[in-house]
Amino acid sequence: MYSFDIEHPATLAEAVAALGGEAQAMSGGQTLIPTLKARLASPSKLVSLTGVSEMKCISSAGGILTIGGATCHADVAADGSYAALSDLASNIGDAAVRNRGTIGGSVANNDPSACYPAAALGSGATIVTNAREIAADDFFVGMFETSLNEGEIVTAVKFPIPEKANYQKFVQPASRFALVGVFVSKSADGVRVAVTGASNEGVHRWTAAEEALSANFSASALDGLTVSADNLIDDLHGSPEYRAHLVKVMTGRAVTAAS
Structure with a gap:
C-alpha cells in the first residue's frame, strides 16, 4: 500500500463535499482495496461511505x-x-x-x-x-x-418488483464471480434478459431472447436462437464459444426456475 488520507463522513452532504481533486469514494472496498494494493489506482484521499446511515x-x-x-x-x-x-x-x-x-x-x-x-x-x-x-x-x-x-x-x-424473475450464475470457483450469469424478469412491460460475465462490453441485454420469451415465457422459446461469440471474453476460464453456449443454457435455466 501507500500513504493516503481517509475521511469518514456521517452524512451524504459531508461525503459529497469531501470528494474532489484526487479523492475517491469507497464503499465496501471489496474491489478498491485490491486495486490500491496492485497500484492500479492511487488516490490521495479516500472518502468512506460506511458511516453514512441514510444510505443503509x-x-x-x-x-x-x-x-x-x-x-x-x-x-x-x-x-x-x-x-x-x-x-x-x-x-x-x-x-x-x-x-x-x-x-x-x-x-x-x-x-x-x-x-x-x-x-x-x-x-x-x-x-x-x-x-x-x-x-x-x-x-x-x-x-x-x-x-x-x-x-x-x-x-x-x-x-x-416483476411478476417473475430468476438469476442463474455459472460460478468461476476461485473468485465466485460469474463466468456467465443471466438475470431474467417478466413484468407487464415484457421480458428482460441481462447477461454478465460474458462480454468485453460488460453487462448487456439479450434482445432476441427477450422477444422470444415475451411471446412464450418458456425455455423452449430459446430453441431456435443462437448467441454470437463475437466480442465475448476469452480467458483461461472459458473461450468465447463456451461463454456463448453458457448464455443460452443459463437463460433457459433462469426461465424454468422463474416459472
Missing part, C-alpha cells in the same frame, strides 16, 4: 424496492422482498464479502462479471445518485464504465 436502508412501496447504496449484500439477501434479488445476493462471494461489500459499490464499479449489474439491468432498475436518477439502460456503458460523473455517488437503487 431497504424499503418497499408501490411495487418498488429501494435499496440504499451502502447496504451490504447480506442485508439484501436477508430481506426477501424481491426473492430473485435476495437469492442473487446470497450467492455473492463468501460470508466475509457479503457482510462488507455493498450494492452501490458493485453497481458503480460495474465489473464485467459482477452480479448486481445484471439484476439492475434485468429488472429495469433506476440508479439514484446525489444529483439525479438514471435508468439502468443508460447507466451501464461498458466494461468498468458507467455514466456517473466525477464526484457523483450512487445513493440508492430502485427495483421494480
Whole structure:
C-alpha cells in the first residue's frame, strides 16, 4: 500500500463535499482495496461511505424496492422482498464479502462479471445518485464504465418488483464471480434478459431472447436462437464459444426456475 488520507463522513452532504481533486469514494472496498494494493489506482484521499446511515436502508412501496447504496449484500439477501434479488445476493462471494461489500459499490464499479449489474439491468432498475436518477439502460456503458460523473455517488437503487424473475450464475470457483450469469424478469412491460460475465462490453441485454420469451415465457422459446461469440471474453476460464453456449443454457435455466 501507500500513504493516503481517509475521511469518514456521517452524512451524504459531508461525503459529497469531501470528494474532489484526487479523492475517491469507497464503499465496501471489496474491489478498491485490491486495486490500491496492485497500484492500479492511487488516490490521495479516500472518502468512506460506511458511516453514512441514510444510505443503509431497504424499503418497499408501490411495487418498488429501494435499496440504499451502502447496504451490504447480506442485508439484501436477508430481506426477501424481491426473492430473485435476495437469492442473487446470497450467492455473492463468501460470508466475509457479503457482510462488507455493498450494492452501490458493485453497481458503480460495474465489473464485467459482477452480479448486481445484471439484476439492475434485468429488472429495469433506476440508479439514484446525489444529483439525479438514471435508468439502468443508460447507466451501464461498458466494461468498468458507467455514466456517473466525477464526484457523483450512487445513493440508492430502485427495483421494480416483476411478476417473475430468476438469476442463474455459472460460478468461476476461485473468485465466485460469474463466468456467465443471466438475470431474467417478466413484468407487464415484457421480458428482460441481462447477461454478465460474458462480454468485453460488460453487462448487456439479450434482445432476441427477450422477444422470444415475451411471446412464450418458456425455455423452449430459446430453441431456435443462437448467441454470437463475437466480442465475448476469452480467458483461461472459458473461450468465447463456451461463454456463448453458457448464455443460452443459463437463460433457459433462469426461465424454468422463474416459472
